[in-house]
Amino acid sequence: DAGVTQSPTHLIKTRGQQVTLRCSPISGHKSVSWYQQVLGQGPQFIFQYYEKEERGRGNFPDRFSARQFPNYSSELNVNALLLGDSALYLCASSLGQGGSYTFGSGTRLTVV
Amino acid sequence: SQQGEEDPQALSIQEGENATMNCSYKTSINNLQWYRQNSGRGLVHLILIRSNEREKHSGRLRVTLDTSKKSSSLLITASRAADTASYFCATVLIQGAQKLVFGQGTRLTINP
Numbered sequence: 001d002a003g004v005t006q007s008p009t010h011l012i013k014t015r016g017q018q019v020t021l022r023c024s025p026i027s028g029h030k031s032v033s034w035y036q037q038v039l040g041q042g043p044q045f046i047f048q049y050y051e052k053e054e055r056g057r058g059n060f061p062d063r064f065s066a067r068q069f070p071n072y073s074s075e076l077n078v079n080a081l082l083l084g085d086s087a088l089y090l091c092a093s094s095l096g097q098g099g100s101y102t103f104g105s106g107t108r109l110t111v112v
Numbered sequence: 113s114q115q116g117e118e119d120p121q122a123l124s125i126q127e128g129e130n131a132t133m134n135c136s137y138k139t140s141i142n143n144l145q146w147y148r149q150n151s152g153r154g155l156v157h158l159i160l161i162r163s164n165e166r167e168k169h170s171g172r173l174r175v176t177l178d179t180s181k182k183s184s185s186l187l188i189t190a191s192r193a194a195d196t197a198s199y200f201c202a203t204v205l206i207q208g209a210q211k212l213v214f215g216q217g218t219r220l221t222i223n224p
Contacts, residue, residue: 004154033211041217043200056211101212103154105154
């Protein structure tokens with residue numbers, strides 16, 4: 001069984017550009033969450049989607065948006081990139097809400 | 113903002129010794145989970161303990177939870193070089209989105 005897959009693994013963007021990160025959950029998992037992890041810190045919650053509906057949003061600006069598709073895969077979009085958006089972006093999936101999560105390997109985003 | 117705080121921030125021990133990491137949190141929780149992260153990549157779920165549980169075991173791992181003190185500990189017995197990683201506690205709150213709220217993590221180094 002494939003785990004949570006994220007693409008791309010690495011990405012370099014210029015300030016002001018837009019980026020789309022993709023996540024495919026474990027088969028059968030209906031909940032997908034996104035986290036941002038800055039170097040040396042713990043992951044910070046960005047979004048949670050369950051059954052294609054947004055169920056939670058963290059303290060991030062409106063430049064961050066996400067969606068979940070009918071096959072439960074998800075995209076995270078970040079507009080008008082800032083240097084401070086450089087981080088590891090992690091996707092996690094779970095069967096429901098509040099239980100344990102399976103994380104992908106992340107997308108390392110560098111903004112220059 | 114971070115809900116939890118891990119202590120110590122870094123721990124270095126000899127192979128074969130036991131490693132203990134502590135986590136404190138601020139608000140009432142549904143459950144508390146421990147994750148391991150190798151080299152800044154994806155997180156691996158280790159163990160979940162619910163708010164009505166006091167202790168759980170999984171292989172060489174033992175987790176305790178004291179809801180009156182809002183604290184948890186992770187004990188790794190008979191440590192191995194492969195246990196070298198960052199360890200994070202994460203809480204799922206009773207109220208609000210069913211998201212993981214992470215601490216800053218403990219960097220564990222096992223010396224051969």
